[in-house]
Amino acid sequence: MRGDLKNAVGGGLVMALGLYALVSAPEFGIGTPTNMGAGFFPMALGICGLVSGAVIAVPALFRARTVPQFQWRPLAAVAAAILAFGLVSSAFGYVPGVAAATLLAALGDRRNGPGSIALLTVAIPAAIWLVFHLGLQISPPAFKGF
Amino acid sequence: MELFTIGFPTAFSAEALLYCFLGVFLGTFVGVLPGVGSLAAVSLLLPVSFYLDPTIALIMLSGVYYGAEYGGSTASILLNLPGTASNAITCLDGYPMTKQGRAGVALFITSVTSFLGGTIGILLLMSLSGWITQVALSFGPAEYFAAMLFGLLAAATIGQGPPTKGIAMVVAGLLLGTVGAEVNTGVRRFDFGYFELFDGISIAIVAMALFGVSEIIASVNSPGATQDRVSVSLRSMIPTRNDIRRSALPVLRGASVGSLFGALPGTGPSIATFMAYAWEKRIARQPERFGKGAVEGIASPESANNAAVQTAFIPTLTLGIPGTPTMAIMLAAIMVHGLTPGPGLIASSPELFWGLVASFWIGNVFLLVLNIPLIGLWVSILNIPYRILYPTIVCLICVGVYSLNNSLFDVWILLILGFVGYVLRVLDFNPAPLLLGFVLGPMIEENLRRAMLIARGDFMVLMGRPVSGTLLWMCLALLVFMAVSAWRRGNRYGQAVSATDE
Numbered sequence: 001m002r003g004d005l006k007n008a009v010g011g012g013l014v015m016a017l018g019l020y021a022l023v024s025a026p027e028f029g030i031g032t033p034t035n036m037g038a039g040f041f042p043m044a045l046g047i048c049g050l051v052s053g054a055v056i057a058v059p060a061l062f063r064a065r066t067v068p069q070f071q072w073r074p075l076a077a078v079a080a081a082i083l084a085f086g087l088v089s090s091a092f093g094y095v096p097g098v099a100a101a102t103l104l105a106a107l108g109d110r111r112n113g114p115g116s117i118a119l120l121t122v123a124i125p126a127a128i129w130l131v132f133h134l135g136l137q138i139s140p141p142a143f144k145g146f
Numbered sequence: 147m148e149l150f151t152i153g154f155p156t157a158f159s160a161e162a163l164l165y166c167f168l169g170v171f172l173g174t175f176v177g178v179l180p181g182v183g184s185l186a187a188v189s190l191l192l193p194v195s196f197y198l199d200p201t202i203a204l205i206m207l208s209g210v211y212y213g214a215e216y217g218g219s220t221a222s223i224l225l226n227l228p229g230t231a232s233n234a235i236t237c238l239d240g241y242p243m244t245k246q247g248r249a250g251v252a253l254f255i256t257s258v259t260s261f262l263g264g265t266i267g268i269l270l271l272m273s274l275s276g277w278i279t280q281v282a283l284s285f286g287p288a289e290y291f292a293a294m295l296f297g298l299l300a301a302a303t304i305g306q307g308p309p310t311k312g313i314a315m316v317v318a319g320l321l322l323g324t325v326g327a328e329v330n331t332g333v334r335r336f337d338f339g340y341f342e343l344f345d346g347i348s349i350a351i352v353a354m355a356l357f358g359v360s361e362i363i364a365s366v367n368s369p370g371a372t373q374d375r376v377s378v379s380l381r382s383m384i385p386t387r388n389d390i391r392r393s394a395l396p397v398l399r400g401a402s403v404g405s406l407f408g409a410l411p412g413t414g415p416s417i418a419t420f421m422a423y424a425w426e427k428r429i430a431r432q433p434e435r436f437g438k439g440a441v442e443g444i445a446s447p448e449s450a451n452n453a454a455v456q457t458a459f460i461p462t463l464t465l466g467i468p469g470t471p472t473m474a475i476m477l478a479a480i481m482v483h484g485l486t487p488g489p490g491l492i493a494s495s496p497e498l499f500w501g502l503v504a505s506f507w508i509g510n511v512f513l514l515v516l517n518i519p520l521i522g523l524w525v526s527i528l529n530i531p532y533r534i535l536y537p538t539i540v541c542l543i544c545v546g547v548y549s550l551n552n553s554l555f556d557v558w559i560l561l562i563l564g565f566v567g568y569v570l571r572v573l574d575f576n577p578a579p580l581l582l583g584f585v586l587g588p589m590i591e592e593n594l595r596r597a598m599l600i601a602r603g604d605f606m607v608l609m610g611r612p613v614s615g616t617l618l619w620m621c622l623a624l625l626v627f628m629a630v631s632a633w634r635r636g637n638r639y640g641q642a643v644s645a646t647d648e
Contacts, residue, residue: 007311009620010573014314021321034603038333041591045321047376051315068572074366075568078359078540079561085544086557098541105540108366109533116534126539128545136194138549 006068011057018049043067077108093143095133099125149272153500159306162205166505167196169206170512173213178221178524180373182358185215189353190542198204200483201498205505207479209512211472212455213520215415216260216513218526219448223252232451233416235423239436239443246439250382251389255441255523256448259397261514263449266401267408267456268506274409274498275492278464285465287596290606292617294590297411297467298582301623307576309628315575319583320590322347329592338440342555347563349478351547352584353471355560356577358543360567362536377536383518393445396426400449408454411461415454422450422460453457463499464489469588471578474585 021042032049083103089097103125106117133142156162159362169191176187195203218233231623236256271508285293298320302312325336326346385393400422407418426446427436436443459476461467466487468474480487485495492499517524547560570577594639597614601607609615 006573010570010575011314014318015567017318017321022325024336028328028335029331032603033598033605034292034596036595038328038331038335041594042321042324042335045317045324049314051319052310056310058315070572071363071367073566074363077366078363079565081537081540082359082544082557082561082564085541085548086554086561088588089548089557090529090554094545095289098545101541102537105537107534108363109536111531112490112533120534120537124541127613128541130548132545136549138193138545140548140552143198 002061002065004063004064004066007060007063008057009068011053011060015050015053015057016047018053020046021049022046022101073110074108077105081105081108091138092145093141095125095129095142098128114122128146147193148505152497153504155502156201156497157205157504161199162202162501162505163508165202165206166209166509167512170509170516172511173210173215174220174517174520174524175213175527176210177214178527179217179539180536182361184211184218185353185472185475186358186361186543187211188212188472189350189358190546192350192353192475192479193546194481196482198478198497200480200485201501202388202431203479203483204476204498204502205509207313207476208502208506209509211476212264212452212506212509213513215451216257216517217524219256219260220253220452220521221528223256223444224249224525225528232454234416235419235447236444239438239440240438242437243444244442247382247637248439250521251385251441252444254383254385254518255389255393255443257514257517259393259400259445259449260452261510262397263401263404264452264456264510264513265474266398266449267405267453268503268510269410270405270453270457271460271506274460274501277462278460279489279492281467284476285489286611287593287600287612288611288614290467290618291590291593291597292608292614293465293619294586294593295468296617296621296624297461298579298590299372299581299621300411300413301469301582302579303624307574308632310632311575312579313628315570315577316581316583318335319580319585320587322352322580323584323587324591326605327502329588330595339457339554342553344382346588347559347584348550348556349475350550351556351583352563353475353581354543354547355563355572356581357471358539358565359560359564360577362539363564363568364571365532366536385520389441392441396422396442396446399425399447400446400451401453403446404450404453405457407450408457409460409469411467414458414470414472415451418450418454420449424556450511459502462487463491463502466491468582471581471585474582477585506550516578518542566569 025039025043025046028039029037030039030043067078081104085097085101088100099121103117103121106112106120129142132138147405168470173187176182191207191210192515195207198441215232218228219236222228222233222236224244226237226241228234228237240252243249298316302316303309325343327334327344403422403425404418407413423443423446426442430442458469458473461469462473462476468477477487485491544557547556567577597608607620
């Protein structure tokens with residue numbers, strides 16, 4: 001594909017967001033300028049989104065090629081870590097959740113060997129338990145279901 | 147006067163002193179870490195502040211803020227890796243000084259100039275706030291709408307990156323802010339049926355996702371993570387008489403630039419440091435010394451940085467309008483405790499304002515006094531490889547978000563927005579205007595609605611009033627300026643500098 005893809009995709013996403021807002025606005029009730037309904041502001045913003053997105057995306061299609069560079073490994077690692085945190089914490093408490101998250105997050109950097117990962121998976125949950133359970137006494141349970 | 151009758155007694159309580167120190171210490175610590183900026187630091191500690199008295203909460207969060215800005219300069223000088231975006235300028239002359247063996251002097255000078263810049267900023271905060279509050283008390287919804295709109299447009303057009311992208315991000319942020327039940331009619335907008343979204347998305351999650359998570363993903367595997375070990379001794383920190391002589395005026399110039407840009411909405415420490423450096427270089431007798439370890443090149447930006455951090459509180463505390471995302475978090479902290487930001491805040495809660503101002507003095511002294519002996523600690527932290535640090539930060543963010551409402555839903559929001567934030571970064575879109583739009587959105591809508599109701603649907607009435615009219619014309623001027631620049635330079639503003647913002 002030709003064109004400045006970074007800006008084309010970015011502008012396109014903003015346009016899509018604006019379009020969605022514009023389409024959804026009427027169901028909230030638009031009202032009049034004097035008596036604005038809940039949909040008035042989203043409608044106005046939707047239009048702004050379409051315009052500002054277009055201003056970015058359209059010229060971009062004619063410019064020099066740029067391609068967005070994703071770092072897949074860190075992205076996958078961190079996303080998996082947060083996902084794992086959520087799933088494990090809901091079942092077993094946040095300390096096991098942190099252990100799962102640490103394991104997956106650490107895999108994001110190629111330089112982390114099994115030794116480092118193992119060490120982190122033990123050390124970080126322990127530190128988190130100290131700070132958040134003993135220290136700050138936050139409300140979610142540290143361990144549950146055992 | 148109130149500073150001494152109300153401010154210092156509040157700030158000198160044991161609890162206040164403890165949290166001020168804690169904030170400054172944690173802030174410097176986090177500021178030293180690459181990949182986590184002052185905004186992420188303040189957002190991370192926002193949940194902790196919920197359990198504290200509002201004045202203490204703000205004292206701590208502010209300490210984190212200016213501590214992080216200072217800590218970032220340490221990383222810039224020693225490793226050429228800015229800890230926060232506004233410290234990027236300090237790398238230019240700070241790192242060469244390290245290579246010349248003058249790291250200690252550089253660190254000492256930045257400590258002292260930060261302190262002096264901060265002092266000047268605080269003095270301005272104290273003297274101008276009363277006057278601005280008086281003016282602001284006559285503000286009606288039209289004026290608030292115009293002021294907030296101007297602040298948003300300024301943030302979008304003057305900040306990093308091309309203005310068109312900034313505006314697109316502001317619009318996206320405003321839309322994100324509409325999620326939840328609308329205040330007047332109770333109509334639920336964009337919540338996809340999830341009752342958890344009734345009150346909208348929590349700002350702490352948005353901030354941590356857009357700035358924390360995405361920054362980490364972008365920083366892992368980056369080449370800067372391998373570094374030579376640096377050590378700094380106390381004796382090596384003493385500057386020469388020449389250094390002191392050369393730094394004196396730059397400190398004042400930097401502080402003036404910093405105070406101005408800090409107080410203006412939309413600009414903050416980043417722009418201030420850049421402008422201060424540019425000014426020094428332009429008026430220097432030997433500009434070729436810059437970039438090779440010129441002391442003026444760190445004295446002025448650091449003074450500007452700290453002055454900007456202090457004066458950023460002026461619009462936030464007097465008008466209730468945050469100029470930067472970090473100030474938006476401060477506002478959130480104020481609102482969470484049930485206080486209403488705006489011109490009435492100083493009058494209704496004088497112990498909050500004056501206690502905070504007094505704590506700035508104390509905190510800046512802490513920064514100065516502590517960071518000189520503690521330099522060894524910060525240096526050893528910088529020697530920890532990033533690949534070990536970042537899983538810790540990811541876990542901190544996860545637990546912090548989870549503990550906000552004991553809700554798993556928030557973690558999923560973190561995941562989604564974190565992914566979105568990373569996509570924005572990869573596409574070179576700066577997320578800072580998005581956060582500002584998100585925070586100001588509900589207030590802008592509310593004020594616009596009221597203003598239009600009063601004006602009976604006639605927008606021209608808003609243009610006719612003196613204050614709101616002037617501001618709205620300035621908004622128009624900004625848009626025209628943006629269109630003209632874009633036309634002339636073909637939208638080529640160069641790469642957006644790293645997207646962490648204040």
